[in-house]
Amino acid sequence: MDSPQYRVFVCTKKRPVDDPEGCCCNAGALNIYQAFANEVERLQLGDRIKVRKSGCLDQCESGAVAMICQPARRDFGWLPTKIRIKLRKLLFPQRHLYGNLTVEDVQAIAQSHLIKGKPLQRCQISPRS
Numbered sequence: 118m119d120s121p122q123y124r125v126f127v128c129t130k131k132r133p134v135d136d137p138e139g140c141c142c143n144a145g146a147l148n149i150y151q152a153f154a155n156e157v158e159r160l161q162l163g164d165r166i167k168v169r170k171s172g173c174l175d176q177c178e179s180g181a182v183a184m185i186c187q188p189a190r191r192d193f194g195w196l197p198t199k200i201r202i203k204l205r206k207l208l209f210p211q212r213h214l215y216g217n218l219t220v221e222d223v224q225a226i227a228q229s230h231l232i233k234g235k236p237l238q239r240c241q242i243s244p245r246s
């Protein structure tokens with residue numbers, strides 16, 4: 118079975134509204150997730166692109182946040198979860214972070230990144246170090 122060409126992780130972490138860290142859910146992340154899912158279905162890309170909800174991607178100040186990755190060729194599913202998380206950079210060497218997303222941005226990202234393979238620079242954010 119071929120692995121998907123891209124995986125889209127949309128942070129849907131929810132924190133209380135008055136939490137100073139903020140969260141993507143309060144920034145419309147569920148609508149962003151649904152917009153990605155709808156766009157992949159509309160473009161009939163479901164066989165090579167998987168859209169998933171994720172936990173916090175550690176970019177909370179830029180919510181709503183999504184990360185697009187190309188899966189590693191090797192399957193590390195046998196590793197314990199904690200180790201897999203620590204190896205995320207190795208598992209997904211090609212990853213791009215998008216932040217401050219609106220539903221309107223999703224169609225542009227799908228056209229540029231998911232179809233043409235060119236990350237959409239205007240919506241990208243730098244990973245917090």
Ligand code: FES
Pocket residue numbers: 128129130131139140141142172173174175176177178180182
């Ligand atoms: S809550 Fe979404 S990146 Fe932290």
